[in-house]
Amino acid sequence: MTARHGPTEPGLLIVSYSYTGHTRRVARALQQLTGGEWREIYPWQPYPMAFPALLRQVKAEIHAGRRPSLLPGAPSPQGYTAVCVGSPNWCGAIAPPMASWLSQHDWAGKKILPFYSHCGGVPCSMRQEVQRLCPGAQVTEALGVLDTAGPDALAAKLAVWLAAAGE
Ligand SMILES: Cc1cc2nc3c(=O)[nH]c(=O)nc-3n(C[C@H](O)[C@H](O)[C@H](O)COP(=O)(O)O)c2cc1C
Numbered sequence: 010m011t012a013r014h015g016p017t018e019p020g021l022l023i024v025s026y027s028y029t030g031h032t033r034r035v036a037r038a039l040q041q042l043t044g045g046e047w048r049e050i051y052p053w054q055p056y057p058m059a060f061p062a063l064l065r066q067v068k069a070e071i072h073a074g075r076r077p078s079l080l081p082g083a084p085s086p087q088g089y090t091a092v093c094v095g096s097p098n099w100c101g102a103i104a105p106p107m108a109s110w111l112s113q114h115d116w117a118g119k120k121i122l123p124f125y126s127h128c129g130g131v132p133c134s135m136r137q138e139v140q141r142l143c144p145g146a147q148v149t150e151a152l153g154v155l156d157t158a159g160p161d162a163l164a165a166k167l168a169v170w171l172a173a174a175g176e
Pocket of ligand 1: 098
C-alpha cells in the first residue's frame with residue numbers, strides 16, 4: 010500500500026454508499042490507510058427505514074435492474090487512475106445507488122478495487138457486477154468485510170487486499 014501524493018501521481022479515489030454505516034466504516038479505514046480522497050454517494054430518494062419495506066424495494070430494484078437517481082454532488086472518477094468502490098451486499102448484489110453511480114461514468118483504462126460489507130448471508134459477486142457495469146476497467150479481486158469485523162482485523166485485511174491489487 011502506498012499513499013500517492015507526488016505532484017504527477019494521481020491520488021486514489023474512494024467512493025462508498027452505506028445505509029447503516031458498516032461500509033462507511035470500511036471506507037474510512039481505507040482512507041486512513043491510503044490518504045486517498047473519500048467521497049460518499051446518496052440516493053435522491055432515501056430508502057425506507059422499516060426493514061420489510063426496505064427489503065421489498067431493494068429486491069424490486071435489483072430484479073428490474075433499476076438505477077435510482079443520486080443526490081447532486083456525487084464525485085467523478087475523472088483524473089484518477091484507481092478507484093476503490095464500496096457498497097453493502099444487498100440480496101447478493103451491489104446496492105442499486107452504487108450501480109447507478111458506476112453506470113454514469115467512463116471507466117476505460119481505470120483500475121477499480123471493489124469492496125463490500127456483508128452479514129455472512131447470501132454471497133455477492135461484486136467483482137463480476139462491477140466489471141459488467143464498468144466496461145473497459147481493470148477490476149481487481151473484491152474484498153468482502155463482515156459487518157462485525159473489529160478495527161484491527163479490518164486494517165489488516167485492507168492492507169493485504171491493497172497490496173494484492175498493487176496499491
Ligand atoms: C435489504 C438488505 C439486504 C441484505 N442482503 C444481504 C445478503 O444478501 N447477504 C449478506 O451477507 N448480507 C446482507 N445484508 C446485510 C448487509 O450487507 C450488511 O449488514 C452490511 O454490512 C450493511 O452495510 P451498510 O451498513 O454499509 O449499509 C442485507 C442488508 C439489507 C438491509
